[in-house]
Each structure stands twice: as C-alpha cells, then as structure tokens.
Amino acid sequence: DVKVTQSSRYLVKRTGEKVFLECVQDMDHENMFWYRQDPGLGLRLIYFSYDVKMKEKGDIPEGYSVSREKKERFSLILESASTNQTSMYLCASLPSGTYTGELFFGEGSRLTVL
Amino acid sequence: AQKITQTQPGMFVQEKEAVTLDCTYDTSDQSYGLFWYKQPSSGEMIFLIYQGSYDEQNATEGRYSLNFQKARKSTNLVISASQLGDSAMYFCAMSLDRGSTLGRLYFGRGTQLTVWP
Numbered sequence: 332d333v334k335v336t337q338s339s340r341y342l343v344k345r346t347g348e349k350v351f352l353e354c355v356q357d358m359d360h361e362n363m364f365w366y367r368q369d370p371g372l373g374l375r376l377i378y379f380s381y382d383v384k385m386k387e388k389g390d391i392p393e394g395y396s397v398s399r400e401k402k403e404r405f406s407l408i409l410e411s412a413s414t415n416q417t418s419m420y421l422c423a424s425l426p427s428g429t430y431t432g433e434l435f436f437g438e439g440s441r442l443t444v445l
Numbered sequence: 446a447q448k449i450t451q452t453q454p455g456m457f458v459q460e461k462e463a464v465t466l467d468c469t470y471d472t473s474d475q476s477y478g479l480f481w482y483k484q485p486s487s488g489e490m491i492f493l494i495y496q497g498s499y500d501e502q503n504a505t506e507g508r509y510s511l512n513f514q515k516a517r518k519s520t521n522l523v524i525s526a527s528q529l530g531d532s533a534m535y536f537c538a539m540s541l542d543r544g545s546t547l548g549r550l551y552f553g554r555g556t557q558l559t560v561w562p
Contacts (some may be wrong), residue, residue, distance in 0.1 A: 340488075362548050373449075373536060373552035389549070421490060425548040431478055431497070434548055436490035 334358070335437035337422050343443045352440050353419040354422030362425040363405035364434065365389075365397065367418050374421065380405055402414075412444045447472045449537050451553035464555050465512070466522040468537030476542035479520045480550065481509070484534040493535075496520055498542075514532055527560045528537045534558075 338353035356363065362381050366374040366389075374441075376389030378397040386397050394416060398406040409416055419441050423434040448471040453460065458464040481493040496504045496513050504511045512521040524531055534557050538550040
C-alpha cells in the first residue's frame with residue numbers, strides 16, 4: 332500500500348513563527364501536492380511539485396512556500412504564520428503515467444495559529 | 446474557471462438504505478476526470494470512485510456507483526445498502542486531462558453523510 336506520512340497530526344504555533352509541515356511518501360511517486368482544507372470551502376491546492384526541486388503554485392499560494400530536495404519529501408513552509416492560516420493541511424502524492432489521476436493522501440496536519 | 450458544486454451540506458440515511466449525493470461541475474474542457482473521496486472523522490481522504498469524461502458506462506465500485514450525466518454536468522454518487530461506517534464527509538472533485546495538470550484536483554465543499562441505525 333502507498334504510504335503518505337505527515338510528520339505532525341496536530342500543531343499549535345504563535346503568530347509570526349516559521350512553521351514547517353513535512354510530508355514523506357514511500358512509493359517513489361514523482362508528483363506531490365499540498366492542499367488546505369477549511370469547513371465549507373472543501374480542499375484548495377496550495378503548491379505542487381512534479382519533480383525534485385521543481386514547484387508550481389496552486390490556487391492559494393500566498394503566505395506559503397515549499398521545498399522538494401528529495402523525491403520522497405515535500406515540505407510546506409509558512410514563513411511567518413498568521414491566524415488565518417489555522418487550518419487542516421493535507422499532503423498527497425501521485426505516480427507519473429497514471430491514467431486516472433487518483434491522489435494518495437496523508438492523514439492531515441491540523442495547524443492552529445494563536 | 447473550474448467549479449464543483451455540492452448543494453447538500455448534510456444528508457441522513459437509515460442503515461441498509463440507498464443514498465444519493467449530488468455533485469455538479471462546470472468546465473469548458475472536453476476531457477476531464479471526476480472523483481469521489483470519503484473523509485471519516487479521522488481525517489484521511491479515501492478514494493472511492495472515478496469517472497472519465499469519455500467513459501460511456503457509469504462507474505461502479507462495490508456499493509458505490511456514479512450516475513454520470515454529461516449533458517447536465519452532474520456526477521451523483523449512489524451508495525447502496527448504507528452501513529454505519531459510511532458516516533463521513535464526502536467530496537466530489539474534478540481534474541483536467543492536460544497532462545501536466547493531472548492530480549490537480551478541484552474540490553466541492555463536501556456533504557456530511559450520517560447513517561443511523
């Protein structure tokens with residue numbers, strides 16, 4: 332089974348702190364994604380990456396950056412956390428060459444910014 | 446712009462009954478994929494079923510099936526013989542078949558399904 336692991340299930344940070352959310356997948360997938368989930372809004376794409384050291388903006392990249400130094404690891408960075416970034420963050424991966432584009436998700440990281 | 450609409454914030458169904466969750470979509474692309482995901486209270490997103498825009502048959506996966514009506518741009522999820530474990534949030538999503546955008550899903554707001562005994 333594909334395993335997508337997010338390092339922290341729950342985090343509490345203070346406004347202005349730098350926050351790292353880590354995601355690791357064990358199936359050698361080329362593509363990785365960060366989504367944000369808010370009640371009543373569904374999931375929205377923040378950033379994605381199709382290869383090591385490559386990144387592309389999604390629909391809501393403002394206030395976020397990402398890092399992909401190794402194929403299996405995709406990090407989401409909040410340079411200066413703000414209260415409006417309190418949310419559930421979901422990492423996902425996808426192999427290249429897939430026909431359907433079915434994403435494999437991690438269990439999510441619930442971030443609270445005080 | 447792509448848009449997914451789920452008009453039912455919450456649905457209730459009795460155990461062993463069937464339930465339909467509605468989803469409509471809006472895109473000018475001709476080639477796209479439609480997905481349904483389940484999210485239990487634990488938070489993990491579980492893939493349920495997929496329908497390609499050119500698939501002529503409605504997709505089925507066990508107790509899950511899609512009522513895909515391309516002209517109406519709707520892809521309703523039908524869950525037959527509901528079980529208590531089906532209680533969860535259900536998301537409809539769409540991707541565009543543009544190669545480089547595969548995996549970039551557009552999600553609806555979700556429908557919270559509650560199955561009661």
